[in-house]
Amino acid sequence: MGFTEVKDTVIKALAAGTYDHEPRAGAIDEKNKLATGEVTPEFVANLIKRSTGADYSCSPHHKAQDIEVHVITKNGWCVKFYFLEPDTVFISVHE
Amino acid sequence: MKLLFQGDQGKAICEHCGPVKTTYLYRDVPLSDSGKVVKNILVGVCDKCESVASIPAQSTPAIKAEREKAVKSIEAVLPAPYLEVLDMAAFKVSSSATTEMRKYLVLAYLHKHLESKAKPSDWTVFERGFVKSIKLPTKRFSIKVSPKMEDDFLCVKDMFNMSKTDTLKTIINEIKEDILDKGNVSPEIQMIAKMALT
Numbered sequence: 631m632g633f634t635e636v637k638d639t640v641i642k643a644l645a646a647g648t649y650d651h652e653p654r655a656g657a658i659d660e661k662n663k664l665a666t667g668e669v670t671p672e673f674v675a676n677l678i679k680r681s682t683g684a685d686y687s688c689s690p691h692h693k694a695q696d697i698e699v700h701v702i703t704k705n706g707w708c709v710k711f712y713f714l715e716p717d718t719v720f721i722s723v724h725e
Numbered sequence: 726m727k728l729l730f731q732g733d734q735g736k737a738i739c740e741h742c743g744p745v746k747t748t749y750l751y752r753d754v755p756l757s758d759s760g761k762v763v764k765n766i767l768v769g770v771c772d773k774c775e776s777v778a779s780i781p782a783q784s785t786p787a788i789k790a791e792r793e794k795a796v797k798s799i800e801a802v803l804p805a806p807y808l809e810v811l812d813m814a815a816f817k818v819s820s821s822a823t824t825e826m827r828k829y830l831v832l833a834y835l836h837k838h839l840e841s842k843a844k845p846s847d848w849t850v851f852e853r854g855f856v857k858s859i860k861l862p863t864k865r866f867s868i869k870v871s872p873k874m875e876d877d878f879l880c881v882k883d884m885f886n887m888s889k890t891d892t893l894k895t896i897i898n899e900i901k902e903d904i905l906d907k908g909n910v911s912p913e914i915q916m917i918a919k920m921a922l923t
């Protein structure tokens with residue numbers, strides 16, 4: 631999946647609320663500021679909209695090698711997520 | 726927004742089992758850093774090992790509310806007249822007001838300064854009325870607030886370039902000037918009073 635398609639898919643998921651958050655050791659990861667409500671879905675979507683290919687990287691999920699974890703860093707923020715059809719799962723959203 | 730219900734099926738990558746099917750159930754889930762527990766939120770539970778494998782977007786408001794519960798405090802030791810005028814102002818706003826109303830008045834006036842960036846009033850004018858030769862008793866002013874409200878207070882303190890005590894003296898002086906001296910109870914303060922007393 632190319633960067634443009636990744637961007638479009640995650641932005642749509644944020645708008646539609648079709649996303650979950652990955653817990654860490656069975657707990658709500660306070661490093662995920664989207665999960666804790668410290669930032670809004672709109673804030674994250676705007677960050678991602680302004681990102682370019684230079685802000686993007688991906689690597690396999692450590693528990694599922696065929697799932698790509700997408701990382702977008704923009705304006706000092708880092709957003710990590712992956713797609714688990716039909717939804718999106720956020721691992722972290724932090725400065 | 727997509728809404729999930731107890732019993733709905735989903736998918737997740739469980740940290741123990743890898744890719745799994747999940748069932749959305751209500752659980753108590755701890756926060757990773759503070760250790761607080763967010764009670765009874767909908768989560769995706771791994772169908773294999775029954776651990777929490779995902780947290781849907783709709784559980785975020787409950788998580789936010791738990792994190793923002795009043796855990797910080799704004800405190801100062803003030804000459805007794807400051808607490809007395811604050812309580813008198815609260816009584817003027819509503820005769821049913823309790824000392825709890827102190828918190829709402831102080832926060833409302835702090836918020837006004839954050840919005841308007843107005844210059845602080847001169848609290849020393851109020852103290853010129855104190856009889857210098859008599860040592861006044863002091864009282865502790867203490868209100869429990871959320872971390873966000875504490876940040877707002879510190880922001881106003883920095884704007885004023887004063888100590889926490891002098892910032893509180895300034896705010897209480899402004900409450901005295903508006904509500905007691907001028908008899909102005911703004912619609913915003915009246916609304917806050919109604920909500921605080923229900």
